[in-house]
Amino acid sequence: MTIEVKDVTVRFGGVTALKDASLTLERGKILAVVGPNGSGKSTLFNAITGMAKPAAGTVVVDAKRIDDLPAYKRIAWGVARTFQTPRFDPKVTVEEAVMCGFFRLRRTSIMASLLRTPSAAAEEKRFRDRCNEILDDLKLSGFRSQQMSELPMGRVRLVEVARAVANEPKYILLDEPAAGLAVDEQRMLSHEMRRLAERGVGVLLVEHNFNLIRELAEHVVVLKEGSMLLEGTPETIAKNQAFIDTYLGSTGR
Numbered sequence: 003m004t005i006e007v008k009d010v011t012v013r014f015g016g017v018t019a020l021k022d023a024s025l026t027l028e029r030g031k032i033l034a035v036v037g038p039n040g041s042g043k044s045t046l047f048n049a050i051t052g053m054a055k056p057a058a059g060t061v062v063v064d065a066k067r068i069d070d071l072p073a074y075k076r077i078a079w080g081v082a083r084t085f086q087t088p089r090f091d092p093k094v095t096v097e098e099a100v101m102c103g104f105f106r107l108r109r110t111s112i113m114a115s116l117l118r119t120p121s122a123a124a125e126e127k128r129f130r131d132r133c134n135e136i137l138d139d140l141k142l143s144g145f146r147s148q149q150m151s152e153l154p155m156g157r158v159r160l161v162e163v164a165r166a167v168a169n170e171p172k173y174i175l176l177d178e179p180a181a182g183l184a185v186d187e188q189r190m191l192s193h194e195m196r197r198l199a200e201r202g203v204g205v206l207l208v209e210h211n212f213n214l215i216r217e218l219a220e221h222v223v224v225l226k227e228g229s230m231l232l233e234g235t236p237e238t239i240a241k242n243q244a245f246i247d248t249y250l251g252s253t254g255r
């Protein structure tokens with residue numbers, strides 16, 4: 003059970019944002035993608051989730067080629083994601099934002115929900131109970147009634163992670179989820195990522211904090227100017243001179 007990205011190229015006019023990128027994400031594993039700004043990390047996520055159309059290459063999820071499917075159909079394949087800059091309706095509360103994540107799992111009709119049939123009520127209760135668990139896990143319970151516009155960006159990112167987790171994905175793609183979080187919040191997020199992997203979810207993580215990557219990821223892919231520079235374990239990557247020159251040198255991290 004894997005996501006397999008093979009030789010994917012994405013162009014925007016004259017800019018090649020991603021060139022011949024390949025990776026394999028297994029369920030139950032955490033794979034990190036690093037690279038300087040503009041190296042193609044978000045474009046890679048967009049190519050997997052259908053928000054960017056590859057000029058070449060394939061994306062296969064659990065042996066089914068999905069690169070010809072529109073983004074909304076890929077969600078049905080159990081691929082959830084977060085964005086570097088999440089966008090929510092500012093008036094939506096934290097709880098409502100997470101409840102939206104259950105939409106994919108809904109089995110009762112809108113009419114049954116409106117009429118509050120027993121099965122619709124039972125489903126709603128199941129979603130609310132799970133929502134409470136997720137809010138607790140991510141230490142968001144105290145903010146459940148707050149509107150999204152009232153939260154700092156770090157916590158908005160956490161709400162987006164919570165919404166993606168509510169989706170019960172097979173694979174979760176997290177774009178810099180720890181940016182702007184306090185150390186204790188980062189720790190709790192790491193714990194959540196590990197828990198997801200233990201439950202069999204494949205986690206693809208874009209992250210600048212290499213300590214966090216070291217702690218979490220089994221494998222790291224390094225991008226540079228849209229191409230894959232190298233890949234390996236965090237330990238081998240950290241010692242690689244090309245990585246030190248292009249990544250640490252350019253970001254100072």
Ligand SMILES: Nc1ncnc2c1ncn2[C@@H]1O[C@H](COP(=O)(O)OP(=O)(O)OP(=O)(O)O)[C@@H](O)[C@H]1O
Binds near residue numbers: 018037041042044046
């Ligand atoms: N929609 C777009 N239209 C035109 N160019 C784009 C578009 N999206 C990305 N690019 C370009 O593609 C390249 C890769 O961008 P991308 O956002 O994937 O990099 P990144 O590694 O995620 O960067 P960052 O760390 O800053 O988020 C950059 O040169 C960027 O300017």
